[in-house]
Amino acid sequence: MALFRTVVLAFTDRPDWYWIGCERLLRHVQDEWRAQPRHRDPVFERDGWRCTVPACSSRRNLHDYHVLFRSRGGDNARDNRVTVCAGHHLHGIHAGRIRAWGAAPDRITWELGVRPGRPPLLRLEGDRYVAR
Incomplete structure (x- = not known):
């Protein structure tokens, strides 16, 4: 003070x-x-500088995430990239608790609460809940 x-x-x-x-x-x-110069990532701009994982709106520690990993044949096209916060990226997606596939920005399917041998707790297409 x-x-x-x-x-x-x-x-x-x-x-x-x-x-x-x-x-x-x-x-x-x-x-x-x-x-200060603006960040030039068009994916962040498109996604409103927020995490796109459903129910998250974090604006901090954002990552440019490849929906189909480059190591699995994914490319750098904008429809293969979404904005996710560091927590969801590192502790959700890479930990196997969150799965995502589809085309950004509007046709991503998210599975949250993924568990081995059991169905995910929640599935969403974009921000809409999908019944199992």
Whole structure:
């Protein structure tokens, strides 16, 4: 908190106008954010910068996921790629708990809660539930 106060006071010339320092600091941060180059991944842009796994809307730690793995003959075409968060990618898909197939962005079938020798807990086509 002391560091924040020091930074805010650096953005104002009158200590009693603390709120002006806060406003100037926020403007500075916003200007710096906007000055950064945009990420150029068209898949992230298409997917709204959110994880596409059903019921997840994470905007953090996004990965560009190949629905059909390149090691299994998948390509880099946009219809073979979707945005997924790191958690679903590493602990869901690569751990075998989530399966996905189809064509992005609207024709992906998702199976969640995949278990050996048993049906998945949930199957969705896009964001629509599919009864077993």
